[in-house]
Amino acid sequence: MENGIIMNASWTTEIRKAWINPNAGQSHDPHNEEFLDVIWEISQTAFDIPREVQVVIDSKDELYMDFGTPGFVDFDNVPVGMVLPIKCWIHTHPFGAAYFSGTDWRTIRTWQSLMTEAIVIGDNEHMVWQKDEQHTVFYRKELVEDFYQLNLNAFGLELKDSQTKLTGWEEE
């Protein structure tokens, strides 16, 4: 790795910590919001500039991580040790919009026989592709005003169901 690109040398450790639930010692569901949030934060802050981060979860729940330019992470090579099929391919769009690009669709088509799920993460939103589903699903986090959030926090409450689920985002 070139010097000066990685600002946070423990970025893979932080993503692994978020993946392994410290209470149960078990792996999270790939949809776990905290897990996706950590990947997004790493993508925004761990490098010299916001960079695309890719996390591949294999069939044994092992993580394979990489980062690239803001636009693209090469997915041509299967990392050594990865056990197919891929459970989930996760990557970020550091510019903020969570949708599968043309390149992403090519990757999905190439891998769909050996991949169960793909998630693209943007700013407070993510999109999910699942094998054998006709539609991708788009999730956006609704931000509540700080005032209300502060009051909720004062009572030790958390907002649940803070996500809007939109269906109907079809493959182009």
Ligand SMILES: [Zn+2]
């Ligand atoms: Zn993409």
